[in-house]
Amino acid sequence: MRSILKRNNVRVSGRGRQPMIFAHGFGCDQNMWRFITPAFAADYRIILFDHVGAGGSDLAAYDRIKYGALQGYAEDVLEICRELDAMNAVFVGHSVSAMIGVLAAIREPDRFDKLVLVGPSPCYINDGDYVGGFNREDIEGLLQFLDDNYLGWSSAMAPTIMGNADRPELGAELTNSFCRTDPEIAKHFARVTFLSDNRPDLPKLKTRALILQCSADVIAPEAVGRYLHRELASSDLVLMKATGHCPNLSAPEETIAAMRAFLRAPSMP
Amino acid sequence: MDDAGRRVTIDQKLLEESAEDLYENAPCGYLSTLPDGTIVKVNQTFLTWTGYRREDLLAARRFHDLLTVAGKIFYETHLAPLLRMQGFVNEIAFDLVCDDRRRAPLPVLVNTVQKKDAAGQPLLNRIMVFNASDRRRYERALLIARQKAEQVAEELQRLNETLEERVWLETEERLKAEEALRQAQKMEAIGQLTGGVAHDFNNHLAVITGYLEMLERRFGQSDESARRAARKALDGAERAAKLTHRLLAFSRRQPLAPTVLNVNKLVAGMSELLRRTLGETVALETVLAGGLWTCFADANQLENAILNLAINARHAMPSGGRLTIETANTHLDEGYCRQHAGVTPGQYVMVAVSDTGTGIAKDLLDKVFEPFFTTKGAGEGTGLGLSMVYGFVKQSGGHIKICSEVEQGTTVKIYLPRLLGASDDASETAETTATALYSAAETILVVEDDEDVRAYMVEALQELGYRVLAAGDGAAALRLLDEGREVDLLLTDVGMPGGVNGRQLAEAARQRHPGLKVLFTTGYAGNAIVHHGRLDRGVALITKPFTYTALAAKIRQALA
Numbered sequence: 001m002r003s004i005l006k007r008n009n010v011r012v013s014g015r016g017r018q019p020m021i022f023a024h025g026f027g028c029d030q031n032m033w034r035f036i037t038p039a040f041a042a043d044y045r046i047i048l049f050d051h052v053g054a055g056g057s058d059l060a061a062y063d064r065i066k067y068g069a070l071q072g073y074a075e076d077v078l079e080i081c082r083e084l085d086a087m088n089a090v091f092v093g094h095s096v097s098a099m100i101g102v103l104a105a106i107r108e109p110d111r112f113d114k115l116v117l118v119g120p121s122p123c124y125i126n127d128g129d130y131v132g133g134f135n136r137e138d139i140e141g142l143l144q145f146l147d148d149n150y151l152g153w154s155s156a157m158a159p160t161i162m163g164n165a166d167r168p169e170l171g172a173e174l175t176n177s178f179c180r181t182d183p184e185i186a187k188h189f190a191r192v193t194f195l196s197d198n199r200p201d202l203p204k205l206k207t208r209a210l211i212l213q214c215s216a217d218v219i220a221p222e223a224v225g226r227y228l229h230r231e232l233a234s235s236d237l238v239l240m241k242a243t244g245h246c247p248n249l250s251a252p253e254e255t256i257a258a259m260r261a262f263l264r265a266p267s268m269p
Numbered sequence: 270m271d272d273a274g275r276r277v278t279i280d281q282k283l284l285e286e287s288a289e290d291l292y293e294n295a296p297c298g299y300l301s302t303l304p305d306g307t308i309v310k311v312n313q314t315f316l317t318w319t320g321y322r323r324e325d326l327l328a329a330r331r332f333h334d335l336l337t338v339a340g341k342i343f344y345e346t347h348l349a350p351l352l353r354m355q356g357f358v359n360e361i362a363f364d365l366v367c368d369d370r371r372r373a374p375l376p377v378l379v380n381t382v383q384k385k386d387a388a389g390q391p392l393l394n395r396i397m398v399f400n401a402s403d404r405r406r407y408e409r410a411l412l413i414a415r416q417k418a419e420q421v422a423e424e425l426q427r428l429n430e431t432l433e434e435r436v437w438l439e440t441e442e443r444l445k446a447e448e449a450l451r452q453a454q455k456m457e458a459i460g461q462l463t464g465g466v467a468h469d470f471n472n473h474l475a476v477i478t479g480y481l482e483m484l485e486r487r488f489g490q491s492d493e494s495a496r497r498a499a500r501k502a503l504d505g506a507e508r509a510a511k512l513t514h515r516l517l518a519f520s521r522r523q524p525l526a527p528t529v530l531n532v533n534k535l536v537a538g539m540s541e542l543l544r545r546t547l548g549e550t551v552a553l554e555t556v557l558a559g560g561l562w563t564c565f566a567d568a569n570q571l572e573n574a575i576l577n578l579a580i581n582a583r584h585a586m587p588s589g590g591r592l593t594i595e596t597a598n599t600h601l602d603e604g605y606c607r608q609h610a611g612v613t614p615g616q617y618v619m620v621a622v623s624d625t626g627t628g629i630a631k632d633l634l635d636k637v638f639e640p641f642f643t644t645k646g647a648g649e650g651t652g653l654g655l656s657m658v659y660g661f662v663k664q665s666g667g668h669i670k671i672c673s674e675v676e677q678g679t680t681v682k683i684y685l686p687r688l689l690g691a692s693d694d695a696s697e698t699a700e701t702t703a704t705a706l707y708s709a710a711e712t713i714l715v716v717e718d719d720e721d722v723r724a725y726m727v728e729a730l731q732e733l734g735y736r737v738l739a740a741g742d743g744a745a746a747l748r749l750l751d752e753g754r755e756v757d758l759l760l761t762d763v764g765m766p767g768g769v770n771g772r773q774l775a776e777a778a779r780q781r782h783p784g785l786k787v788l789f790t791t792g793y794a795g796n797a798i799v800h801h802g803r804l805d806r807g808v809a810l811i812t813k814p815f816t817y818t819a820l821a822a823k824i825r826q827a828l829a
Contacts, residue, residue, distance in 0.1 A: 027346030031354055095346070138338040145339035148362045148408070194342075218333070218341045243305045245345035249353040250304065 004083045008076060009056035012084065013037075014046035018113070019086040021047045023077065025095025025119075026193045029055025029180065032094065035252035039260075044090065049080055051097075053185030062185050070096070070196050074103035081111050090263065092116040094248060095219065096193040103198065105207040115209040116259055119245050120228060121220040123197040130199070131223045139194045146187050202231040209235040210262040212255065216243040236262055298398030304383070304391040306331030306349075315398055318375055320368035332396060337364045337374060348381070352394065357382045362401060376405040445608050452635055453610035460660065463640055464520030467513040468764075468792035472719045474513065475814035478506045479725035482817045483732070510814050512653075518570075519640050519656035521664035524791065524810055525567040529688060532564065532571070532596050532618055533557040539572060543579050543592075550589030551582070558597045564618040564685040570661045571620075571685075577654040578622040578681050585626025585679060595621040599684060601668065612668045617684035628675040637671060658683070711757035711828060712736040716746045716774060717790070718765045722813070726760070726820075733821055743769025743777075750781050758828055763791040763810075788827040790815070 004010075011030065014020070020040055022033045030048040037046050050057040051073055066072040077100060081089065091112055093101035098120030105112040124132045125139070181189075209232055213225030222239070229237040238258045242251030292299060298315030302308050308326045316323060319335070333344040340363045351358045358381050364374035378399040384392045428435075481503050489496035517523045536555055543553055575594070582592050599619040606612045629637060636642045638659040643652035658681075662669045666686045673679040713735045717723035723739055730737045738754060740746035742765055750756065759778050763771035775787045789810045811823045 025346065027343075028350050032350050034354065134338065138342075141337065141339040142342050145337075145343055145362075145364075147412075148405070149343070217345075219345050244349060246350050246353070249350050 004076075004079050007052060007058045007061045008049040008080055009058075010080055010084070011048040012045065013048075014041040014044050016040075016042065016044035018044050019047055019081075019084070019089035020044035021049075021077070021081070021086065021089050021091050021101075023049070023091070023093040023097035023100060024051065024054065025093075025097050026189055027181070027186075028094075031055070032246065032249060033092075036092075036248050036256060036259075039252075039256045045086075047080070047084060047086065047089075051189075052076065053189060054181050056180075059182050059185070062182070064188060067188070068192060070100050070103055070192065070198065073097075073100045074107065077101065077104040078108055078111070081108075087111055088113045090114050090116065092118065092259070093120070094118040095120070095245065096196070099196065099198050102205050102209075103201060106201060106204045109206055112207045114263065115205075115207050116212065116262065117209055117228070118212045118248060118255070119214060119217055119220045120211060121224045122199045122202060122228060122231075124194045124219075125197075127197075130227070131221065133219070133221045133224065134194065139191070142190055142194065143187055146183070146190060199231070202228065203233065205232055206234070210259065211235055211237045212240060212247060212258055213237060214240050214242050214244055214247050217245050219245045238262075297400075298377075298396075300332060300396040300398065302332050302394045302396060304394065306333050306394070308332060309393075318367075318398075318400060319365055320372065322368075325368065332394075335365050337366060340364060348379075352381055352383050353391065356385070362405070365398070376401045378404070442608070446610070449608060450610040456638060456659070459639060460520035463516040464522045467516040467520065468522070470513050471510070471517075471792040471813045472722050474506055474510050476719075476721040476725050478503065478510070478814045478816065479722075479729060481506065483728070486732075486817075506814070514812075515653040515657050516640065517660075519653065519660035521660045523570075523660070523664070524812060525570060525661075525664060527565045527567045527665065530564050530566050530568055530571065530685075531561070532620055532685070533561050535568060535571060536575065536594055536596065536620070539575060542576070543594075546576065546579055547583050547592060551586055552591045554591060554593045556593060556595040558595075560598070561596050562598050562616065562618050562687040565688040566665045566667075566685050567661070570665075571683075574658040574661055574683065575620065575622060577658050581654060582622065582624035582626060582679070585624050585628070590625035590678075593621075593623045595619075595623070597621070598687070601684065609668065609670070611663075613666075613686075616687040617667065618687055619682055619684050621680055621682045623678060623680040625678040628677055628679055629671075629673040630675055631673075634671060634673060638669070655681075710734060710736065712738065712755055713758045713760050713824070714738045714740065714746060714749060714754075714756045716740045716743065716759070716761040716765070716771070718742060718762060718767070722762075729817055729820060730760075730824075733824070735824075742767040743771075743774040746774055747777055747781075750778055756782065756785065758786045758788060758824065760788045760790065760824070763789050786827050788823060 009030070014037075022030065022037065024030055024032050029050045033048060037048070040046060052061050052067065053059065063072075066075070077091075080086075081104075087110065089112055091101040091105065091114075093099070093115070095118070098115075098117035099122060101112075101115050101117070102120075105115060121132065123130065124134050126132050126135055211225050211228055211232075213220070213222055215222070225237055225239070229235050240247055240251065240254055240258065242254055244250050247255045293313040295312060295314055298318060299310075299312040300308055300315060301310040307328065308330055309328065311323060311326055315321075316326075333341050336344060343361070343363075348358050348361055358379075361379045361381075363377050363379055365377050366374050378401045380397040380399075382395045384395065386392050481499050485496060485499040485503065489499060514523065536557065540553065540555065547553055579592060586592075597619045599617045601612060601614055601617055603614050606614045637655050640656040641652040642656075659669055662683050662685070668684040670682045670684070671679065672682075713730055715723060715726050715730065715737060717726060717739075718741055720741070723741065727737050727739050738749055738756065740749055743761075744767060746759070746761070747769075756778075759775060761771040761774055765771060765774075769777070771789050771791075775789075778787070779785050787809065789808065790813055791810060792813050809823065809827045811820060815823075
C-alpha cells in the first residue's frame with residue numbers, strides 16, 4: 001500500500017480539501033512546480049510526485065513493458081489517486097504529462113474535475129496535414145544526443161573528466177541535484193514520449209481542460225495547441241505571452257493567473 | 270607625485286584594455302543572453318568558431334536557435350528548467366549549428382550561470398562555450414572501448430564456463446597426436462632395421478644365386494642330381510629374395526617406377542584377378558568416383574597393395590561376405606594431419622578396401638602394419654602383406670588408415686597425393702622385348718664395393734662374352750677411365766662407401782665420356798636415384814639379387 005507512495009516519491013501538502021495533482025514532464029521532476037504550488041496551497045490539497053525513473057522515485061520499479069506506453073504512466077496516476085482516495089481532483093500536467101492526465105481522466109472520469117494542460121501535445125511527429133513539429137529523424141537525433149550527454153553525466157565518467165576521482169560525490173553535486181534521471185530510463189522515456197500518438201483518444205475526454213499554450217514553444221508549437229482545442233469537447237485555449245516550453249518556471253505569475261481564471265469559472269453542466 | 274599619479278591612470282586604462290582583450294579572445298566562447306535566450310553580448314572567439322557576424326546575433330537570435338533539433342528539445346526540457354531552479358548548469362554537450370552551411374556542426378560543452386535580481390527574478394544568462402571536438406572523439410572512443418570490454422568480458426565468461434570441457438578435449442587431442450607420433454617413430458625405427466638387414470642380405474643372396482646358377486650351367490647338363498640340388502637351392506634363394514624384397518618394400522626402399530595413374534582404370538582392370546582371388550563366397554563390389562583425380566604412383570605396386578588387402582579380407586571372411594573397393598577425391602585438412610604424424614594436408618586420391626569380416630580388436634590396430642605381425646595362424650601368412658602396403662604408400666608420399674570393428678568388418682584406406690598439372694596417360698610403356706642375351710664384345714666397367722658380388726659379376730659377364738673391367742669404389746673407377754680405357758657400359762652399385770656414390774660416379778664418368786651408357790645395381794635404392802619415391806627418368810636399374818638371365822637382358826637393354 002505504502003509502496004505506491006514510495007515508488008512515485010509522492011508528497012502531499014496544502015490546506016484545502018479538493019486535490020490538485022501536479023505531474024512533471026520529460027526531463028524534470030516535481031521540483032518544477034516550486035513556483036506554482038504556493039499559490040494554491042491555501043485552497044487545495046497539493047499532491048506532487050515523480051514519474052518512475054525520475055527524481056526521487058524507486059528506479060527498481062521501472063518496467064520497460066509497463067512504461068513502454070503512456071498508459072503505464074496514466075495507471076500510476078490512478079494508483080496514486082486511489083491510494084490517497086483522491087476524487088474530483090484538479091490535474092495539472094506539463095508537457096507529456098498533460099496527455100498522461102488525459103488518458104487517466106478518460107479511464108476514471110469521476111476522479112477528475114478539471115485538467116490543466118501546460119504545453120501539451122498529442123503527437124510530436126508531423127503526419128500529413130497534422131503539424132507536430134518534428135520528424136522521425138529528429139527523435140533519433142535526440143536519442144543520440146542523450147547518449148552524448150549522459151556519457152558526461154554518468155557516475156563513471158564525471159570523476160574522470162572533472163578530475164575528482166578521489167571525491168566522486170562532487171561529480172553528482174556539480175551537475176544536477178534537481179531533475180535526476182537514470183540515463184537508460186530517460187532514453188526510453190524520450191522514445192515513448194516523442195513517438196506517442198494520442199490523437200484518437202482526444203474525443204473520448206469529457207473532463208473540462210485548460211490548454212496553456214506558450215509562444216515560440218519548440219516542443220509544442222501553437223498549431224498543436226489549436227488542434228487540441230478543436231479536438232477536445234470542452235476546452236479553453238490560452239495563448240500565453242511566456243516563451244519556451246516551461247511557463248511554470250519562466251512565467252509563474254502568468255501561469256497562476258490563467259489557472260485561477262479557469263478554476264474560478266463554473267464547471268460545464 | 271604627478272608622475273606616479275599619471276602612471277596609475279595609464280595602468281588602469283591598460284588593465285581595462287587587457288580585460289576587454291581577454292574577453293574577446295579568450296580560449297572559450299562567451300555569450301550573455303536575456304532569460305528567454307535572446308543574445309545580447311558575444312565574444313570574438315565564439316564568432317570565429319561559428320562564422321556568424323556580431324550583427325547576425327545581437328538582439329536577433331536566441332541561444333537555442335543555434336542548436337540542432339535534438340539540442341533545442343534538450344534545452345527546453347532539461348537545461349532551461351534546471352537553470353531556473355538551480356541557477357547554473359554545467360557540461361552540457363551540444364552541437365552548434367554554424368553560419369557557414371558547408372561546415373559541420375561544432376561539438377561544444379556549455380556552462381551556464383543565471384544572474385538574478387534581489388527578488389530572485391532572472392536578469393541575464395552567462396554562457397561559456399568550450400570547443401569539445403577532441404573530447405567528443407575521446408568519448409566516442411571510450412564508448413566503443415567500453416562496448417568492446419563488455420563483449421570481451423562476456424566472451425571470457427563463456428570461455429570460463431566451458432574451460433573444463435575444452436581442457437579435456439585439448440588433452441585428448443594432444444594424447445592422440447603424441448600416440449600417433451610415437452607410432453610413426455616406431456614404424457620408422459623398424460623400417461630402418463629391416464631395411465638395413467635386407468640390404469646386406471641381398472648382397473649375400475646375389476653371390477649365392479649367382480654361383481648356384483653357374484654350377485647349374487656347368488654341371489647341370491651332365492649330372493642330373495647336381496642339377497636338381499642346384500635348382501632346389503636356387504628356389505630357396507628365390508624365396509629368400511622375395512622375403513627381403515618385401516622387407517625393403519616395408520622400409521620404403523624398394524625402387525618405384527611411378528607413372529601418371531588413373532586409379533579407377535587400375536581397379537577396373539583388376540576385377541577378374543580379384544574375383545579369382547576372393548572365390549565364390551565373397552561378393553565383389555566396386556564404387557568408382559566420377560571425375561577422379563590422377564596420381565603419380567607405381568602401378569604394379571598399387572595392384573599388389575590392393576591384392577594384398579583383398580587376400581587379407583578373404584581370410585577375415587571364412588564363411589563369405591562382401592568386399593567393396595571404393596575410390597574418391599579427398600581433402601585431408603590440418604586438423605586431421607595434426608592427429609596423424611607424417612601426413613601433409615592437401616588433396617588425395619583415396620582407395621578404400623572394405624570387408625564384412627571378423628574385424629580386428631582395437632588394441633591390435635596399431636600393430637597391424639608392423640612386419641611379421643599377423644592375426645592368422647602359424648604358417649598361414651608371413652605378416653608382411655600390410656607392412657608392404659604401408660611401406661609402398663608411405664614411399665609414394667601417401668597415407669594409410671585402417672578402421673575396424675570386431676564382428677563388423679575392416680576398412681583400409683589408401684591416400685595417394687593428387688597429381689597436379691601433367692595428365693599424360695603414360696601407363697602403356699613398352700615392355701621388355703626379347704633381345705639377344707649375348708655380347709658383341711663390348712667392354713663393361715663393373716663398380717661394386719662388395720668383393721664377393723663383384724667377383725661373381727665379373728665372372729658372369731665374362732661368361733656372357735663381355736670384356737670386363739672392375740673397380741671397388743668410385744675413385745678407382747674414375748682412375749681407370751682417366752687412363753683412357755674404352756668403356757661401353759658403366760655397371761655400378763648405387764650405394765657405395767668412400768664419398769662417391771653410384772649417381773655421382775655416373776655423372777663424373779659422363780663428363781669424361783659423354784653418352785656413356787650406365788646401368789645401376791642396388792640392394793635398395795636409398796636416396797641416390799630415388800627421389801620422393803620415384804626413379805629419375807631414363808635411369809636403368811637392376812635390383813639385387815638378380816638372376817643371370819635378368820642381368821644379361823638388362824645389359825643388352827642398356828647397351829641398345
